[in-house]
Amino acid sequence: MSIVGATTTELLARFERGDLSSVEATTAYLDAIALNDQRVKAFLHVDYDHAVAQAKAVDAKRARGEPLGKLAGLPVAVKDVVCTAGQPTTCASRMLKNFVPPYDAHVVTRLRLADAVLIGKTNMDEFAMGSSTENSAFQVTRNPWDLERTPGGSSGGSAAAVAAGMSPLALGTDTGGSIRLPAGYCGVVGMKPTYGRVSRFGLVAYGSSLDQIGPFANDVAGAALLLEVLSGYDRRDSTSVDTPVPEYSRTLEEPLGGLRIGIAKEHFVEGLDREVEQSVRDALEVYRSLGAEIQEISLPHSKYAVAVYYVVAPSEASSNLARYDGVHYGHRAAGFENMIDMYSASRGEGFGPEVKRRIMLGTYALSAGYYDAYYLKALKVRRLIRNDFDKAFESVDVIASPVAPTPAFKIGELIDDPLAMYLSDIYTISANLAGLPGLCLPAGASCDNLPIGLQLLAPPFDEDRLLRAARMFERETQWHKRRAMEVGD
Amino acid sequence: MSDKLTRAEVLKVAKLARLKLTDAELDDCTTKLGTILDYVASLDDVNTDDVEPLVHAVELSNVFRDDVVEPSLPQQAALANAPKTDGRFFLVPQILDAGD
Numbered sequence: 001m002s003i004v005g006a007t008t009t010e011l012l013a014r015f016e017r018g019d020l021s022s023v024e025a026t027t028a029y030l031d032a033i034a035l036n037d038q039r040v041k042a043f044l045h046v047d048y049d050h051a052v053a054q055a056k057a058v059d060a061k062r063a064r065g066e067p068l069g070k071l072a073g074l075p076v077a078v079k080d081v082v083c084t085a086g087q088p089t090t091c092a093s094r095m096l097k098n099f100v101p102p103y104d105a106h107v108v109t110r111l112r113l114a115d116a117v118l119i120g121k122t123n124m125d126e127f128a129m130g131s132s133t134e135n136s137a138f139q140v141t142r143n144p145w146d147l148e149r150t151p152g153g154s155s156g157g158s159a160a161a162v163a164a165g166m167s168p169l170a171l172g173t174d175t176g177g178s179i180r181l182p183a184g185y186c187g188v189v190g191m192k193p194t195y196g197r198v199s200r201f202g203l204v205a206y207g208s209s210l211d212q213i214g215p216f217a218n219d220v221a222g223a224a225l226l227l228e229v230l231s232g233y234d235r236r237d238s239t240s241v242d243t244p245v246p247e248y249s250r251t252l253e254e255p256l257g258g259l260r261i262g263i264a265k266e267h268f269v270e271g272l273d274r275e276v277e278q279s280v281r282d283a284l285e286v287y288r289s290l291g292a293e294i295q296e297i298s299l300p301h302s303k304y305a306v307a308v309y310y311v312v313a314p315s316e317a318s319s320n321l322a323r324y325d326g327v328h329y330g331h332r333a334a335g336f337e338n339m340i341d342m343y344s345a346s347r348g349e350g351f352g353p354e355v356k357r358r359i360m361l362g363t364y365a366l367s368a369g370y371y372d373a374y375y376l377k378a379l380k381v382r383r384l385i386r387n388d389f390d391k392a393f394e395s396v397d398v399i400a401s402p403v404a405p406t407p408a409f410k411i412g413e414l415i416d417d418p419l420a421m422y423l424s425d426i427y428t429i430s431a432n433l434a435g436l437p438g439l440c441l442p443a444g445a446s447c448d449n450l451p452i453g454l455q456l457l458a459p460p461f462d463e464d465r466l467l468r469a470a471r472m473f474e475r476e477t478q479w480h481k482r483r484a485m486e487v488g489d
Numbered sequence: 490m491s492d493k494l495t496r497a498e499v500l501k502v503a504k505l506a507r508l509k510l511t512d513a514e515l516d517d518c519t520t521k522l523g524t525i526l527d528y529v530a531s532l533d534d535v536n537t538d539d540v541e542p543l544v545h546a547v548e549l550s551n552v553f554r555d556d557v558v559e560p561s562l563p564q565q566a567a568l569a570n571a572p573k574t575d576g577r578f579f580l581v582p583q584i585l586d587a588g589d
Contacts, residue, residue, distance in 0.1 A: 098570070099570055100569070100570065102562055102566040102567070102569065102570075103562075195545075195546040195547055196546075196547045196549075209544060209545045209546065235554060238549070238552040239545070239547060239549060239552075241547060241549075301535065303531075304531060304532060304535060306528075307528060307529045307531050307532050308532065310525060310528075310529060311529055311532075318506060322507075325507070326572055327571070327572070327579050327581055328567075328570070328571055328579060329570035329571060329572075330570070330572070331572070332572035332573065336582070338582060338584075339581060339582050339583075339584045340507070341509075342581070342582055343507040344504075344507045344508060344509040345509050347506075347507055347508050347509070348508055348509030348510060348511075349509075351508070353514070353517075356508055356510065356514065356518070357518060357521060357522065359506050359508060360499070360502050360503065360506060360508065360518055360522060361522060361525060361526075363502050363505050363506040364498075364502045364522070364526075367502065367505060374529065376542055377532050377533075377537060378529075378532060379542030379543055379544060380535075380537035380540040380541070380542050380543075381532055381535050381537060381540075382542070382543040383540050383541055383542060383543035384535065384537070384540060386543055386546065418521055418524075418525065419521075419524055419525055419528055422525075432546075433543075433546070434546055435545075435546020435547055436546075460546075460547075
């Protein structure tokens with residue numbers, strides 16, 4: 001059996017049996033990176049020696065019979081917006097090209113405690129702003145299923161790394177769909193937890209009321225296991241919520257009796273690709289055959305979600321990114337006239353076009369005379385979007401929808417049309433505004449063999465049921481077994 | 490709420506945001522931000538009378554903790570990423586005239 005095509009469950013079983021070591025597994029993934037990443041360009045930093053050293057340490061621990069963490073020996077790739085002590089964390093920005101964090105993010109501490117092997121840092125849209133990973137200051141990541149297409153974004157590097165067999169697990173972040181969209185485009189499982197489920201300590205902030213860190217894996221069990229490790233209260237993030245973390249991986253195989261699935265009529269309108277719609281409808285048939293009840297629901301304000309998001313997220317971004325002033329860390333311009341000019345010149349040089357655009361948009365929306373008309377108005381509509389979901393979840397357990405209107409688009413296709421790019425997040429963005437958990441799993445293929453994702457949303461802190469609902473579908477289908485790239489080993 | 494955005498307004502916002510933009514970037518921003526704001530104007534269609542703004546999905550308030558002294562980042566670690574230091578402080582351009 002191929003190592004790099006294996007699921008996390010299979011890898012852990014082989015470690016347990018002793019017929020595979022973490023060093024062998026890690027080396028196989030590093031070989032896959034060496035072989036494929038020149039084309040895919042998913043990684044910004046790979047520290048080969050350090051990865052092997054971590055794997056050796058885990059193997060030694062196992063040999064000594066010491067207790068091991070839940071991810072013992074498994075490589076995990078980390079989006080380059082999450083701080084790793086002593087290793088570069090660039091946010092794919094010129095601004096942070098040379099930044100080396102002095103501390104680990106909470107989730108990185110969790111990974112280390114779980115005996116994971118940190119295999120490298122992945123490419124992304126600069127400061128997580130984008131839907132294609134083309135906004136990286138350093139490289140454009142390509143979709144492993146079709147190198148002419150984008151992997152989606154902003155966590156495109158992490159999704160592509162898992163899809164191309166360059167890591168069995170990866171971390172992404174999702175502010176408006178940045179985990180779920182690339183998961184859909186790359187044919188892997190990606191999950192955004194409930195806002196507050198995972199600590200944001202050490203995550204470089206973009207839209208603080210929306211950002212969540214979540215898992216990528218090549219099956220639901222892998223995502224459940226990684227989420228279990230990441231989740232939980234952390235006093236260093238005052239928005240992290242102190243509720244118990246269920247053992248998601250333990251209950252995963254228990255099907256949900258009497259599952260009620262909602263489909264929103266607003267999700268099946270003009271602009272939705274025929275093959276994508278068909279895949280979602282086929283998925284609903286699978287659920288129906290398992291005894292689930294499909295109900296039509298209404299999310300009347302969902303058509304305003306993208307507009308709300310592009311006021312709220314840039315407003316928060318304009319405030320969060322004010323910290324890049326060329327003083328404490330980050331890029332400082334070589335030439336300037338005075339202090340203010342140093343700020344402006346450093347920021348003008350350090351940020352790329354999309355980041356500048358969003359800072360401008362947010363500054364405008366928050367500026368005197370516009371605050372009520374834009375920012376406050378958007379927050380009120382945000383409440384209405386949340387109310388729609390609260391009402392829908394009175395009668396259904398999960399909401400099923402496409403993850404995006406089309407399969408992966410071509411590199412360059414939308415780069416000059418920001419609004420069209422923003423609309424690729426039309427199905428994912430509401431979950432962030434409402435703080436809901438959402439998951440995307442492979443549920444079809446287009447006639448061009450591109451993956452098609454199914455999105456499931458659940459009420460806050462219902463990750464357990466969300467994962468089980470996803471697993472019910474996965475168990476009945478073969479879509480998750482398709483692999484974009486195989487490497488012999 | 491969306492009047493057509495002018496280049497002068499964009500320039501003013503760039504100043505507020507402390508962003509030095511080139512002429513080409515200013516032109517580009519004027520066009521593209523205008524398009525985005527036109528799209529955002531669809532929010533005007535929604536009646537939000539008596540609707541409370543939703544700032545956060547998890548509506549927590551006043552998260553308190555004890556005020557306890559803990560070790561902070563060592564000075565050298567805090568300075569390690571700075572563009573310019575003298576080994577003890579962050580260095581910035583002079584902000585006061587010599588006569589002040």
